[in-house]
Amino acid sequence: MPQVSLVDVASYLPGSTVGTEYFTQFARSDRMAKNEMLRAPRTRHHVARDETAVDMVERAVAPLVERHGQQAISNIDVLLTHTQLPDNPVLGPGSEVARRLGMTPGWVIDIHNGGCAAFLHMIGLARMILQTTAARTALIAASQNSAGPVFTQTEVRKLAQAAVPGDGCGVGLLVKNSEAPILDVQTRTYPEFAGDMMFCTDVTGSGTFDRDRKYWEPGPGQPCVSFTESRIAKVFTRGNRLVPELAHAVCERIGVKSRDIDVFVTNQPNRLFLRNWREAMGLPPEQHPDTFDSCGNLFAAGIPVTLDAENRAGRLRNGSIVLMAAFAHAGDFAGAAAVRWGAAR
Template identity: 75%
Template structure:
């Protein structure tokens, strides 16, 4: 009996039965940033080699707007009763529109849903989709709830990385905006085979958010807020990311009795091309079994996994019955998570 696997305790099976996504606006080319770029040593770092395109959320488009648009295809596929059947709603928003409130209740209002459980989570970072899968599975397995909607919204590329001072920096062209959602139900049609979540407190606080001044981000004054990097910290994060994503992924593989090289499809967060290459190499997988949307969408943070799942699924790249492995790490390495699913989601 594995204490980390709830199924070994006779709890109900939970399935990831559908995914959908939304990308805001027209693609933004890298030339937008090159007109502002300055000579910067950090620009040569492999962590900041930019994609060809990305999407930016409009100034007045909220995280709730993005979530509503991402959910729309699910409503089309599952019918007008979709919202009334949502028992659990879990959201992760990279840049909350209101720092006091989470997005969950407003999303429920827009959809016409009355979920019994509403959670807004923040600590999962780029691994938040798997983190929310874990929470949703736990609630579905231990209560009368039958259906969960999880929503991962990345919305800081446009608002933060196009600020007049920030858009000159090496990291500015890398992020993109988007929203990805997943539908989980208490059945065995597309079962979640296993989930591994790990917190690394020793790395907490290694990612800084700074206004490049003494000003706190909520105080008035000069200075534009952004996640800040130093070369030494980038080196540490790169080493951690290279290790953490395969580590949690292979832990899941071991428990479900599958070698990493035998996984049908591997989907991760997508900070840059080098991480992507190193991760599938670590699992001994060919690149074609590790799809991503980096070159057209950039680093989508928590939305990277569900957006890539949706894009790949709609293109016919995910075969029903195949094993899909999800893995990601968050922030400077303080959290990592992986999940394996026997794919059976609707093909939109």
């Protein structure tokens, strides 16, 4: 199989930073807020009401255009996108992204599964397409755009989990060459955990949820993601296991010990997961960067946004091994990937 490289990453964070005080002014007494899984970051970003996922991708791709030229982007063969909250419930943003960027790719795929591990899912899919077809370049884009629209609703913003998410977009450029090779990608599905994350309607504004009304049906409530305390405990147990499990599997396949990894980048649900994953890999804090305190939980965009921040800061050395890992939703999907770093700055 020909080698495929992750030759560049870029990102976009919308608007100005939103402090936690925005949420504390609305918070009600709720013992869930004391749960370590729901401790808020210092700041996060929120998309504007009229800012679409396509807008976010276009702004995230702008640095790639500056570094590689418009023609390189317009000649992309494969376009993969993942959007946390699709602007149009019928179709994803792929075709509109292609139009905005002047692209006519042979492959346009909107990935709705994968959750927080979607960036790794797209790396694996893009790599497979480039290795098995005549396509030579791919653009992958992960947009998290639900923090502003969903978690600032008048009733939802009172909940403990409302202050945790942030919005942002991260993109990656893949090329069929050996400049910055993708060493391995592993993804696994755990269908036994499907359905454990609930999308509900808060009918009363008192923290009780209507789980019978469909989200598209009219009614007085506001939609949000709901976890009971017992389910949070289950997700915590799964997440603690799945991310190191997939990360160790990739290390074994590429023939390195986890302690020999140069940089470990994961999704960033909360500080507790970040600490536990780092300790499970036997790595010091400086080798496990994250953007949680400045951006919150960015879901699928967390990995590429953090990679871009570290790369722009000069903390990712060319030739180093960068290991990425994440789990999705309540644990129904997880993935890991390793790259010999060499992305542009």
